[in-house]
Amino acid sequence: MKNLFIRDIKAGIKAGGAIGTSLLFFISVIILSPFALGTDKTLLAQAGPGLLWFFALLAVLLGLDRLFQTDKEDGSLDIILAAGDFSSLTVMVLVKSAAHWVSTVLPLIAAAPVLSLLLNPAWRQAAALTASLVLGTPAITFIGALGAALTAALPRGGVLLAVLVLPLIIPVIIFGTAASVALAAGTALQPLYFLLALTLFFGLVGPAAAALALKFTAE
Amino acid sequence: MSLPAPSLPQSWWRGLSRPQRFMQISARLLPPLGIISAVGLAAGLYLAWAAPPDYQQGLTVKIMFIHVPCAWLSMLCYTMMACSAAGILLWKHPLAAIALKTAAPIGAAFTLLALATGSIWGRPSWGTWWEWGDSRLFSMFILLLLYCGIIALSRAFDNSRTAAYAAAVLTLIGFIDIPIIKFSVEWWNSLHQPASILRKGGIAIAPAILIPLLVMAAAFTMLFFVLQLLAMRNEILRVSLRALQQKLAWEAEPAAVDEPDTIADNGQDRETGL
Amino acid sequence: MAEIPQYVRIEIEGLQAQRGGKILFSQLSFSLQSGQIAVINGANGTGKSTLLRLIAGLYPPLSGTIDLSMATAQKTAPALENKNISLPRQGFSHYLSDKNAMKPQLSVRDNLRFWCRFFTDKRLGAGEEKKVLLRALDKVKMAAYADLPFAALSTGQKRRIGLSRLLTGARPLWLLDEPGSGLDQAGAALFSQICREHLAAGGLVIAATHTPLGLPADISLNLADYRPQTPEGQFYDPLQAG
Numbered sequence: 001m002k003n004l005f006i007r008d009i010k011a012g013i014k015a016g017g018a019i020g021t022s023l024l025f026f027i028s029v030i031i032l033s034p035f036a037l038g039t040d041k042t043l044l045a046q047a048g049p050g051l052l053w054f055f056a057l058l059a060v061l062l063g064l065d066r067l068f069q070t071d072k073e074d075g076s077l078d079i080i081l082a083a084g085d086f087s088s089l090t091v092m093v094l095v096k097s098a099a100h101w102v103s104t105v106l107p108l109i110a111a112a113p114v115l116s117l118l119l120n121p122a123w124r125q126a127a128a129l130t131a132s133l134v135l136g137t138p139a140i141t142f143i144g145a146l147g148a149a150l151t152a153a154l155p156r157g158g159v160l161l162a163v164l165v166l167p168l169i170i171p172v173i174i175f176g177t178a179a180s181v182a183l184a185a186g187t188a189l190q191p192l193y194f195l196l197a198l199t200l201f202f203g204l205v206g207p208a209a210a211a212l213a214l215k216f217t218a219e
Numbered sequence: 220m221s222l223p224a225p226s227l228p229q230s231w232w233r234g235l236s237r238p239q240r241f242m243q244i245s246a247r248l249l250p251p252l253g254i255i256s257a258v259g260l261a262a263g264l265y266l267a268w269a270a271p272p273d274y275q276q277g278l279t280v281k282i283m284f285i286h287v288p289c290a291w292l293s294m295l296c297y298t299m300m301a302c303s304a305a306g307i308l309l310w311k312h313p314l315a316a317i318a319l320k321t322a323a324p325i326g327a328a329f330t331l332l333a334l335a336t337g338s339i340w341g342r343p344s345w346g347t348w349w350e351w352g353d354s355r356l357f358s359m360f361i362l363l364l365l366y367c368g369i370i371a372l373s374r375a376f377d378n379s380r381t382a383a384y385a386a387a388v389l390t391l392i393g394f395i396d397i398p399i400i401k402f403s404v405e406w407w408n409s410l411h412q413p414a415s416i417l418r419k420g421g422i423a424i425a426p427a428i429l430i431p432l433l434v435m436a437a438a439f440t441m442l443f444f445v446l447q448l449l450a451m452r453n454e455i456l457r458v459s460l461r462a463l464q465q466k467l468a469w470e471a472e473p474a475a476v477d478e479p480d481t482i483a484d485n486g487q488d489r490e491t492g493l
Numbered sequence: 494m495a496e497i498p499q500y501v502r503i504e505i506e507g508l509q510a511q512r513g514g515k516i517l518f519s520q521l522s523f524s525l526q527s528g529q530i531a532v533i534n535g536a537n538g539t540g541k542s543t544l545l546r547l548i549a550g551l552y553p554p555l556s557g558t559i560d561l562s563m564a565t566a567q568k569t570a571p572a573l574e575n576k577n578i579s580l581p582r583q584g585f586s587h588y589l590s591d592k593n594a595m596k597p598q599l600s601v602r603d604n605l606r607f608w609c610r611f612f613t614d615k616r617l618g619a620g621e622e623k624k625v626l627l628r629a630l631d632k633v634k635m636a637a638y639a640d641l642p643f644a645a646l647s648t649g650q651k652r653r654i655g656l657s658r659l660l661t662g663a664r665p666l667w668l669l670d671e672p673g674s675g676l677d678q679a680g681a682a683l684f685s686q687i688c689r690e691h692l693a694a695g696g697l698v699i700a701a702t703h704t705p706l707g708l709p710a711d712i713s714l715n716l717a718d719y720r721p722q723t724p725e726g727q728f729y730d731p732l733q734a735g
Contacts, residue, residue, distance in 0.1 A: 070596075075592025456732075
């Protein structure tokens with residue numbers, strides 16, 4: 001399974017800069033946001049964590065539709081599906097999601113503190129936001145993997161994936177932003193624990209459901 | 220050609236899995252169910268009309284007699300869909316696939332009604348059409364989004380077997396996720412709202428209001444079953460019609476319909492209906 | 494590299510399949526054992542690919558069974574009936590579709606290494622893995638292309654690499670969907686040779702193809718013979734079904 005992880009990361013890095021595209025999208029929308037909201041410093045500082053969380057969510061979802069589609073197009077998904085039972089497929093989805101997270105989401109998180117500082121020059125908030133993203137974005141990838149599995153067979157699954165997944169990840173957005181605010185303010189860490197619980201929960205449920213979806217929708 | 224046996228546990232259950240049997244049973248059930256729901260609705264509306272106005276909210280409280288049954292049905296319908304989804308995944312029950320597909324738009328309609336009536340009720344009693352701080356409104360809206368997602372997904376595939384399985388997985392995950400969403404929205408609500416104006420649950424329910432409410436809820440539930448049975452019959456007829464069209468085309472021009480890719484999906488696996 | 498078990502048998506009984514709601518074939522039965530090749534013929538749309546995907550286990554048939562059994566030592570057929578072990582289909586077959594299952598942006602070597610590790614349970618040593626990959630590439634005369642990205646190859650070369658995947662891990666049953674598509678004459682000859690060696694080692698091949706493989710077929714099936722002859726048999730009507 002380390003094997004699959006390495007292949008996906010390599011393919012991701014070499015895939016015509018797909019990683020860079022998500023990152024560029026993320027940076028661009030953040031840079032554009034003052035044009036929509038105005039340059040009021042207090043407003044931007046207050047909106048900062050929410051904006052970053054929201055755009056990170058969109059950037060993650062944008063690339064996720066390719067998670068299984070490339071494998072389906074080149075034929076390797078058939079071989080992986082034929083070779084696996086339910087539990088090994090669940091592990092497979094988990095590994096692919098992890099590879100996607102490392103190759104696509106980690107660069108976003110690396111850029112997040114800089115972007116946060118642009119909106120609000122407070123180190124503490126930047127660090128808190130980054131920590132909340134590290135803990136929470138895996139949940140988005142895991143439940144997004146279910147969306148990717150459901151829409152893998154569809155030619156234009158990208159938008160449908162977002163529509164299917166967005167309602168399901170409302171808790172992640174709620175606790176993600178709350179956790180970053182709580183961390184920055186040094187108040188109770190309750191939302192952080194909820195966020196962690198969500199990531200663990202979706203880490204279990206998302207890949208299992210995605211494996212079911214892939215297995216049942218193979219044709 | 221003989222049909223292979225579906226993988227179902229009991230014989231009556233298996234018998235019911237045949238579409239013809241379902242058509243017979245539903246044809247017998249529909250008239251009495253329709254009459255009951257019509258009578259129930261008439262009685263419920265009369266009782267609601269006759270119910271005393273609330274001492275605080277006045278006449279506007281009567282929206283409740285529509286709003287609460289709709290909200291109840293939006294949840295009942297989703298629960299029924301989750302059961303159908305389990306039926307699809309565990310037993311490949313052919314009727315479950317049809318039930319899941321046809322129930323989603325009905326559930327979405329009731330959810331939309333619940334939202335609309337809730338909003339209309341909110342205007343006089345809270346002074347606003349929409350209140351971000353109310354977790355019930357918000358959860359209802361998310362439920363509507365989920366319904367729409369299931370509708371979109373179950374109609375996105377050419378192959379109805381694939382569509383049924385995909386919709387089933389999504390429905391079940393949504394079913395697991397709804398309590399989490401509800402909890403997190405409530406938690407978020409407690410952060411952002413001074414929860415003072417929004418205690419509509421604080422109305423003491425007097426029998427004069429409770430009885431019409433229960434009658435309305437029962438009548439709406441009957442109405443739901445009538446609509447669902449009709450929709451399922453419609454879906455079976457649609458598939459049957461498609462098969463008839465294909466047979467006619469095949470008989471007229473056997474060579475022209477050889478390529479399976481050019482044949483529109485007529486919907487069903489022979490064995491399972493999935 | 495794991496060895497192919499010495500005696501393998503696949504039995505297909507009363508298979509029925511649909512695609513897009515249309516019955517493609519029914520009552521399809523045949524059996525195949527070590528060293529034998531079955532060739533599936535039939536016009537486009539008769540269900541050749543569907544049959545291979547059913548056997549690969551990608552989805553279940555409408556009815557009928559696919560049984561795989563093996564024995565570690567060669568026995569006479571009747572004795573085997575009692576002693577064989579039925580196997581799950583996972584890890585039993587190589588499935589080659591019309592696609593080559595390679596990532597275009599990765600090098601040929603990286604692609605094959607991935608599949609080699611995917612098909613082998615126990616991790617091979619670096620030297621041994623190299624040998625397996627080299628041997629697989631050698632068999633299709635593509636060893637010189639190992640470091641090129643897969644996307645840089647021509648159609649025929651890509652197919653050769655796709656075929657060499659079958660040699661990166663031992664699987665008794667090969668399911669080949671139009672294996673010769675895109676291959677030139679030399680490539681086709683190489684492929685016949687690879688199949689011959691696989692059969693000689695006790696393997697089985699089920700190939701769906703329009704073009705002759707250059708091998709004598711032990712079993713030759715035309716799926717057109719198994720399609721339902723009446724419209725009632727082909728289209729599912731919920732109100733007519735028994």
